[in-house]
Amino acid sequence: MGHDGNGPVLRGELAKELHVSPFLGMDQRYTWNAATPGETASVHIENHEDGRRVFDATLSLHREPFTRDTLARATARYPAATVRMLALIYAHAAVAWLRGIPIHPHPAGGTA
Numbered sequence: 870m871g872h873d874g875n876g877p878v879l880r881g882e883l884a885k886e887l888h889v890s891p892f893l894g895m896d897q898r899y900t901w902n903a904a905t906p907g908e909t910a911s912v913h914i915e916n917h918e919d920g921r922r923v924f925d926a927t928l929s930l931h932r933e934p935f936t937r938d939t940l941a942r943a944t945a946r947y948p949a950a951t952v953r954m955l956a957l958i959y960a961h962a963a964v965a966w967l968r969g970i971p972i973h974p975h976p977a978g979g980t981a
Contacts, residue, residue, distance in 0.1 A: 879903045885916070892965050893924060894973040908932050 885897040893916060901914040909931055916924035933939045947953075966972070 877905045879905070888973075888975050888977075891972045891974070892962070892970050894918065895976050897923065906932075 880900075880902050882898055882900045885893075885895055885899060888895060897916045897918045899914060899916055901912065903912045904910065909929065911927065911929040913927045914925075915922050
């Protein structure tokens, strides 16, 4: 565990055990950092394969009270968030497939 300007940061590394994307093989390691939540919370994760980074994502959040008003504002601000997210996932997968990025089948022998 380290520290940043806001408090302790949890760090870890582990082997990939869950088949999530057909574009990322199973021979990978995750490294992650998560700051202790306060007014903000952040998590950073990277996938590494053969010593190189193949995926990198960061989630940063700002604390808001969970009330009817804040929920209504979030819903009004992002009315189609779920549909948009699914569309982006499939669009990025289509682009990756069209670029010829190899597909890794599910390790249990099923389809991707």
